[in-house]
Amino acid sequence: MNYLVLDLEWNQPMDPGAPQLQGLRTTLNGEIIQIGAVALNENSQITGTYTWLVRPTFLWQMHYHVRSLTGLTIQKVKKGILFPEANRQLSALCGPDTLILTWGPDDIHILRQNLLLHDLEDWVGEWCDLQLVYARQMGEKGQTSLQSAMEALHIQADRPAHDALNDAWFTALVAQKLDLKLGQKQYREYAQRQKEKKQAQAKRRQKYPLSGETGAGYAHRGDAFQDPRLGRMRCPDCKHPLKQTSWFKLDKRRFVALGVCPKHGRFIGQIRLIRSQQENKWRGKRSIYAASPEKLAQFEAVRQKRTTRQPRVKKGG
Numbered sequence: 001m002n003y004l005v006l007d008l009e010w011n012q013p014m015d016p017g018a019p020q021l022q023g024l025r026t027t028l029n030g031e032i033i034q035i036g037a038v039a040l041n042e043n044s045q046i047t048g049t050y051t052w053l054v055r056p057t058f059l060w061q062m063h064y065h066v067r068s069l070t071g072l073t074i075q076k077v078k079k080g081i082l083f084p085e086a087n088r089q090l091s092a093l094c095g096p097d098t099l100i101l102t103w104g105p106d107d108i109h110i111l112r113q114n115l116l117l118h119d120l121e122d123w124v125g126e127w128c129d130l131q132l133v134y135a136r137q138m139g140e141k142g143q144t145s146l147q148s149a150m151e152a153l154h155i156q157a158d159r160p161a162h163d164a165l166n167d168a169w170f171t172a173l174v175a176q177k178l179d180l181k182l183g184q185k186q187y188r189e190y191a192q193r194q195k196e197k198k199q200a201q202a203k204r205r206q207k208y209p210l211s212g213e214t215g216a217g218y219a220h221r222g223d224a225f226q227d228p229r230l231g232r233m234r235c236p237d238c239k240h241p242l243k244q245t246s247w248f249k250l251d252k253r254r255f256v257a258l259g260v261c262p263k264h265g266r267f268i269g270q271i272r273l274i275r276s277q278q279e280n281k282w283r284g285k286r287s288i289y290a291a292s293p294e295k296l297a298q299f300e301a302v303r304q305k306r307t308t309r310q311p312r313v314k315k316g317g
């Protein structure tokens with residue numbers, strides 16, 4: 001295993017709503033203007049340093065904050081090479097056994113975003129966030145700045161920060177003080193946990209209703225479907241009225257409908273009716289669920305049976 005410490009400087013849009021930034025392949029949060037890289041061998045010895053100035057493709061105005069932090073101006077970065085060429089040279093430094101090291105997760109996100117914006121292949125293999133590894137191995141909580149980590153490890157800041165190569169160099173010096181083999185394992189475990197958390201969240205979203213409504217006092221069951229509070233669904237995400245099917249009978253008490261939001265896609269609505277003996281009336285509860293494959297299959301099965309609740313509910317939208 002060898003290592004490539006990567007640090008990027010990027011420009012930010014002054015106006016993210018500017019017309020020339022709309023209709024790109026993805027959102028542009030930052031356009032890379034400088035790349036710094038330091039190669040380390042398996043014994044954490046520095047074997048090479050690399051830096052590129054990148055000529056902009058999208059942003060032709062330097063954000064004042066970026067200019068004051070990095071000292072880079074449009075005039076300077078204009079002399080750089082285009083991103084596809086810088087990327088070609090950078091990716092050539094990474095073999096199948098190279099672990100990319102960064103300080104914090106932002107650089108990799110910005111790199112991937114720039115690859116997408118330029119319609120280039122995502123070549124980024126395994127990478128490791130040293131900021132997280134530092135916290136684990138030094139017993140720190142939260143995010144430590146590179147500067148604080150250097151101070152704690154008695155590393156001299158002998159060159160200006162916020163230059164891509166200098167920051168990559170400093171990060172490499174911090175990396176030399178950490179156990180990188182253990183760090184790779186620690187970061188893998190962290191990334192895996194994050195992935196599982198996301199999956200569990202997606203599952204919860206499918207299992208539990210996204211929104212609910214109740215209504216009561218219906219003399220007849222059919223009145224529940226006529227009550228717009230129950231019968232007409234709105235998108236749980238944006239409240240836009242859903243374009244929806246009729247309510248189909250699922251069983252004695254439950255009815256289902258499919259609704260579509262132009263922005264947020266499909267949802268499954270379910271109305272559960274309960275007979276109140278004292279009042280001699282019906283009350284109902286309507287829930288809206290994410291349209292999971294299971295919920296969609298269940299809906300399609302009852303729709304096939306055509307046991308439509310009468311009268312039909314008019315389509316919204």
Ligand SMILES: [Zn+2]
Pocket residue numbers: 235236237238239240261262263264265
């Ligand atoms: Zn919506």
